Amino acid sequence: MLPPSSARVASDRTTLRPVRTAALIAGAYCVVAACYILLSSQLASEHSGSVAELRRIEILKGLAFVGGSTLLLFLLNATALRRAHRKELEAHRLEQALSNAEPSVMAGTFARTIAHDINNGLGAARLSVEMLRAETRGQPTAQQLCAEATEALERVCEWNRRFFSLGERAMLECAAPLDLAIVVGSATRLAQRHHEMARATVHIEVPDTAPYVGIESLIQRAVLNLVLNAVEASGPQARIAVMLGALGDGWLLTVEDDGAGVPPELRTAILEPFFTTRPTGTGLGLASVVACARYHGGGVTVDASRWGGARFAVTFAAV
Numbered sequence: 603m604l605p606p607s608s609a610r611v612a613s614d615r616t617t618l619r620p621v622r623t624a625a626l627i628a629g630a631y632c633v634v635a636a637c638y639i640l641l642s643s644q645l646a647s648e649h650s651g652s653v654a655e656l657r658r659i660e661i662l663k664g665l666a667f668v669g670g671s672t673l674l675l676f677l678l679n680a681t682a683l684r685r686a687h688r689k690e691l692e693a694h695r696l697e698q699a700l701s702n703a704e705p706s707v708m709a710g711t712f713a714r715t716i717a718h719d720i721n722n723g724l725g726a727a728r729l730s731v732e733m734l735r736a737e738t739r740g741q742p743t744a745q746q747l748c749a750e751a752t753e754a755l756e757r758v759c760e761w762n763r764r765f766f767s768l769g770e771r772a773m774l775e776c777a778a779p780l781d782l783a784i785v786v787g788s789a790t791r792l793a794q795r796h797h798e799m800a801r802a803t804v805h806i807e808v809p810d811t812a813p814y815v816g817i818e819s820l821i822q823r824a825v826l827n828l829v830l831n832a833v834e835a836s837g838p839q840a841r842i843a844v845m846l847g848a849l850g851d852g853w854l855l856t857v858e859d860d861g862a863g864v865p866p867e868l869r870t871a872i873l874e875p876f877f878t879t880r881p882t883g884t885g886l887g888l889a890s891v892v893a894c895a896r897y898h899g900g901g902v903t904v905d906a907s908r909w910g911g912a913r914f915a916v917t918f919a920a921v
Contacts, residue, residue, distance in 0.1 A: 627678070631671075631674075635667070635671070638667060639667075642663045642667075643660075643663075646659040646660060646663060720762050724755060724758060724759050724762065727755055728752070728755050728759075731748055731751050731752055731755065732752075734748055735748040735752075750795070754792065754795070757792075757819075757822065760819055761819055761822075761823055776817050776819075777815055777816055777817050778815065778816075778817075778818070779813065779814070779815050780813075780814055780815070780816060780818050780821075781811055781812055781813060781814070782808075782812035782813070782814040782816070782821070782846060782853055782918070783808040783809050783810065783811055783812040783846060785818055785821050785822060785825075786806075786808055786812075786821070786825055786844065786846050786855060787806055787808055788822075789821070789822040789825035789826055789829075790804060790806050790825055790829055790844045791806075792822075792826065793825070793826050793829040793830055794829075796830060796833075798830070798833050798834065798838065799829075799830075799833055800838070801838045801839050802833050802836075802838065802839065802840040802841070802842060803839075803840070803841045803842065804829070804842045804843075804844065805841075805842070805843045805844070806844050806845075807843070807844070807845040807846070808844075808845070808846040809846065809847070809848070812846060812848075812853055814852075814853060814918065816897075816898050816918065817894075817897060817898070820893070820894040820897060820898075821894060821898075821918075823890055823894065824855075824890065824891045824894040824895070824916060825844070825855070825857075827887040827888065827890055827891050828844075828855075828857040828891060828914050828916070829842060829844065829857060830887070831887055831888065831914075832857055832858070832859035832861070832911075832912070833859070834880070835859060835861040835862065835911070835912060836859040836860055836861030836862075836911060837861070840859055840860065840861065841859065841860040841909060842857065842858070842859050842860075843856075843857070843858050843859075843907075844856075844857050845857075849917060850920075851919070851920035852899075852900065852917060852918045852919040852920050853917070853918045854915060854916070854917055854918075855915070855916040855917075855918065856913060856914065856915045856916075857913070857914050857916075858907030858908065858909070858911060858912065858913035858914070859907060859909070859911040859912055860907065860909035860910065860911045861911040861912060862911065863906055863907070863910060863911045863912050864904050864912045869903075869904040869905070872888060872904065873888050873889070873891075873892050873902055873904070874889065875889035876889070888902075888914075891914070891916060894916070895916050895917060895918070898918045898919060899918070899919030899920075900916060900917030900918050900919045901916075901917055902914060902915065902916050902917075903915045
């Protein structure tokens with residue numbers, strides 16, 4: 603940050619520059635106009651044979667001067683106004699970016715404050731699973747369930763660790779080559795193990811392979827949040843479709859349900875951090891989806907699904 607004296611000098615220079623420029627333009631205009639009047643008057647007097655002809659020449663000369671100066675003023679004003687308009691648009695974009703960033707910073711701060719407490723619960727859960735694994739040796743079904751629970755807990759531990767990196771540049775350095783089809787498919791199947799998904803019907807449509815460079819944990823969390831959000835909005839017997847398709851050089855992920863849908867007036871607000879329509883909601887689930895899309899150069903849109911429910915579309919740009 604500049605010290606007060608430097609900031610004041612910079613501000614003074616910024617203030618004085620337009621005045622100096624205007625003075626230079628006015629001085630140049632005055633010199634050119636004076637030269638034009640003197641030279642044209644001398645030429646008119648030399649080439650006019652009578653007073654009437656001199657008068658006609660002076661009228662034409664005056665009209666030419668007015669026309670030329672008008673054109674010059676138009677060009678100067680048009681250039682200045684276009685430059686001012688561009689700066690105004692840029693300032694508006696910066697202001698909007700700062701406004702959009704503020705809720706995201708709040709969401710990141712909130713996530714980091716609760717991550718430590720989550721670690722305690724995860725540690726107890728992992729210990730319980732290990733004890734259960736030891737007690738059920740020789741029982742293949744129980745061992746398989748313990749393995750799946752351990753895998754799920756390891757993923758949650760990794761996600762929780764990354765909560766501390768929200769908003770940091772180091773998080774972007776974790777981007778690596780991956781198969782987006784495998785990531786979306788495995789995350790959807792993991793979501794299906796949630797107790798609320800027991801009676802839901804989930805249709806998964808992904809290509810055979812979807813090469814991409816991104817952050818796997820962010821994408822997994824986004825898919826989980828979208829699928830669980832769909833079943834919460836649609837009820838236990840929800841019908842949900844998860845689809846992944848190519849979109850230019852990137853990919854388009856859509857998750858749609860047969861619930862009540864999102865009213866048009868809420869389709870923007872529902873993506874903001876801490877905004878929720880549920881009494882027990884935190885407003886961070888969809889915010890994490892937006893954060894994931896932005897980290898990968900894309901965005902999130904909400905509209906109506908084919909069944910009249912909600913359809914969330916997430917774009918992943920080429921990274």
